[in-house]
Amino acid sequence: MRQLVYRQSIWTRVTHWTWVLCLIFLLMSGLQIFNARPDLYIGQQSGFGFDNSVLRMSAVETPTGPEGQTELFGHQFDTTGVFGVSGPKSDRQFQGFPSALTVPSYRDLATGRVIHFFFAWLLVGTLLLWLVAGLFNGHIRRDLLPKGRDLRALPNDVLSHLRFRFSHGQRYNPLQKLSYFTVIFALLPLMVLTGLTxxxxxxxxxxxxxxxxxxxxxxxxxxxxxxxxxxxxxxVHIAMVVAAGPINELRSMITGWFRPAADVEVFSEEEK
Known part of the structure; x- marks a missing residue:
């Protein structure tokens, strides 16, 4: 049996699970805030004498009763039971997202905002901690920064993933590097900046x-x-973890130790 190798540092593991916790509560409290006004606009203000909306979730009255309607870029969709109108007929909920997806589950904008802001700042603090640790221990340079060879190997790596052929290596594959790098250095900062705006x-x-x-x-x-x-x-991340072997992947992110496949190279500390 292939020996275990140390793949994830304590800093990576702690920040990873903190991010998981933060993003879950940020999403569910964010949907609570969204439900206070379940529509989105482009520009400085919402339209009254004009329409600059890009998304709107609402309940509309029909001959058969209220139905949920979602309008996206001018196109209308019946989303009864999911968006706009949800819940059993005996206890209809007239709101953008169903209460099962919000924190709190009942309508409480003030509590939702408190929860959202708490986990937002916790996410920012964790991101800064990870950044300092990643620069200090070389994790960013070694494992996340896409290099020329990664970009050249990306098309073949994408095809391998589409065929469910995964390389259980000690290092991240090109698709992992690119996706993690994009999330951490593009999506999360954009999320923070738009929130501040x-x-x-x-x-x-x-x-x-x-x-x-x-x-x-x-x-x-x-x-x-x-x-x-x-x-x-x-x-997609969860699906890839399940497809690649959940026990091995979870062990890596909980204990730090990972069992690479027999056909991949294992690097020593000096070679990393």
Whole structure:
């Protein structure tokens, strides 16, 4: 049996699970906040005498009763039971997202905002801690920064993943590097900056935020879009963990030790 190798440092493991906790509560409390006004706009303000919406979830009255309707870029969809109108007929919920996906599960904007801001700052603090540790121990340079050979090998790596052929190596494969790098250095910073742009206090202190994102409503729409991309990344990430061997992958992220496949090279500490 192939021997175990040390793959994940304590800093990587602690920050990883802290991010998981933060992102779950940020998503569910964010949906609570979204439900206070379940629509998104482009620009500085929402339209009254004009329509600049890109997404709207609502309940509409029909001859057969209320139905959920979602409008996306002018196209309308019946989303009864999921968005707009959800829950059993005996206890209908008329809100954007169902209460099962929000924290708290009942309508409470104030509590949702408190939870959201707490985990937002915890996420920022954890990201800064990870960044310092990653620069100090070489994790970012060694494991996450895509190099020329990674980009050249990316097409073949994508094809291998589509065929469910995974390389259980000591190092991240090109697709892992690119996806992790994008999430940590693009999506998470964009999420933080768009969140700050929605704060009137931050806009007064840093008015350039409004200029960068084209208005507070545009920042809110981008914030929502990035959240959707993070959810998509999470779902794909979980699927890849299951497909690649959940026991081995979870052991790596809990204990740090990983069992590479027999056909891959194992690197010594000096070679890393």
């Amino acid at each position: 929605m704060s009137p206090g931050m806009d007064a202190a840093w008015p350039w935020l409004l200029e960068i994102f084209g208005g507070r409503q545009t920042a809110r729409s981008l914030h929502f879009a990035v959240a959707c991309l993070l959810v998509l990344f999470f779902l």
